[in-house]
Amino acid sequence: MARRKRRVGPIVITTVVMLSITxxxxxxxxxGFLSSSVHCREFGISIPKRYHIHGIDVSxxxxxxxxxxxxxxxxxxxxxxxxFIKATEGKRIKDHHFNxxxxxxxxxxxxxxxxxxxHPAVDAxxxxxxxxxxxxxxxGDLPPVLDIExxxxxxxxxxxxxxxxxxxKVEAAYGVKPILYTGSHFYETWLAGHFDAYPLWIxxxxxxRPRIGRSWHFWQHSESGKVSGIQGNVDFNVFxxxxxxxxxxxxx
Numbered sequence: 001m002a003r004r005k006r007r008v009g010p011i012v013i014t015t016v017v018m019l020s021i022t023x024x025x026x027x028x029x030x031x032g033f034l035s036s037s038v039h040c041r042e043f044g045i046s047i048p049k050r051y052h053i054h055g056i057d058v059s060x061x062x063x064x065x066x067x068x069x070x071x072x073x074x075x076x077x078x079x080x081x082x083x084f085i086k087a088t089e090g091k092r093i094k095d096h097h098f099n100x101x102x103x104x105x106x107x108x109x110x111x112x113x114x115x116x117x118x119h120p121a122v123d124a125x126x127x128x129x130x131x132x133x134x135x136x137x138x139x140g141d142l143p144p145v146l147d148i149e150x151x152x153x154x155x156x157x158x159x160x161x162x163x164x165x166x167x168x169k170v171e172a173a174y175g176v177k178p179i180l181y182t183g184s185h186f187y188e189t190w191l192a193g194h195f196d197a198y199p200l201w202i203x204x205x206x207x208x209r210p211r212i213g214r215s216w217h218f219w220q221h222s223e224s225g226k227v228s229g230i231q232g233n234v235d236f237n238v239f240x241x242x243x244x245x246x247x248x249x250x251x252x
Contacts (some may be wrong), residue, residue: 036208042075043236044226048209048219051238053246054078056116057220060087060097062230067104069229080227082111082239082246084181084201085147087135089117091126094134106138111250113142115181116166116238121152124162126170137174141251144170145179145201149186167198176251180218184212199249201237216240217249 016181047054058065070080083105087096095101098114105112116131118124135144146166151159164179170178181201182191192213201218204210210219218237225236239246 038076040075040078042073042226043078045222045224045236047078047236048221048238051219051240053082053239053241053243054080055084055111055218055237055239056067056080056225056230057084057086057235057237058097058157058226058230060095061233061238062097062100062232065101065104066229067101067108067110068233070227071108071110073228082113082142082237084113084115084237085141086147087114088127090119090122091130093117094235098134102135111142113138113145113179115145115147118146118148118163118166119146119152120150120154120159120162120225124165125169128173132173133168137251139251142249143176143179143199143251144174146170147181148191149182151190154221156190159190163191163195167195174251180216181218184210187212 036050037048039046058071070083073080083101085098085101085105087098087102088094102112102114106134114131114135114137116127118127123178131144137144146163148163154162167178167180177198179199180191180195182203184202184204187200187202196214199218200214200216201220202210202212202214202216203220204212205220205222209222210216217240220235220237222236224233227234
């Protein structure tokens with residue numbers, strides 16, 4: 001007796017096709033073809049594809065950095081061109097590695113910027129004076145940065161007033177508007193609508209772009225990158241613009 005051919009029903013065919021499509025989509029997504037980022041194994045993270053100017057930010061937590069190695073690392077055409085370096089905190093603390101990082105970054109042709117970690121409950125004018133005394137900016141440097149991440153229990157109105165004091169005092173000292181750094185949620189909750197005239201450096205991870213209701217200049221998109229010459233993880237950033245816009249932002 002002849003064996004009857006087993007028919008493959010439409011449900012089985014559809015399932016096979018869908019599984020095949022899913023496998024293809026997953027593969028190309030992993031390669032970065034169907035997403036806004038591409039995974040770079042050497043950097044240990046996915047890099048946003050639409051931005052062309054990349055950088056990092058560092059502090060004493062990265063310990064002693066080999067800036068020659070940092071400057072010369074290149075992965076798939078991506079090189080690190082700028083760095084934000086922690087300088088001061090509160091009204092007395094100075095980062096232990098700031099002087100060396102500041103000197104060596106410039107010596108290795110990295111565009112550098114200095115930032116101050118802000119304590120809202122501490123006198124803002126004294127914090128600004130502390131930063132100004134410790135940081136000398138030169139032509140080609142990035143504007144000074146105010147890093148604000150916590151409220152220290154102060155009210156929203158007091159926080160805004162304190163941030164304004166620091167920004168205005170530092171702007172008067174250097175003749176350039178400082179950059180404001182914070183997280184997307186913190187900005188929208190505490191600062192939105194009060195500092196739109198200042199350049200914004202926004203931290204927002206695991207997203208295709210920062211979700212925030214205003215324009216921004218820098219995006220800290222990862223805190224777990226790897227860079228030659230640096231021990232442990234390091235924050236990665238991109239600049240939102242072309243080389244001409246980046247140059248206009250620098251200290252003249």
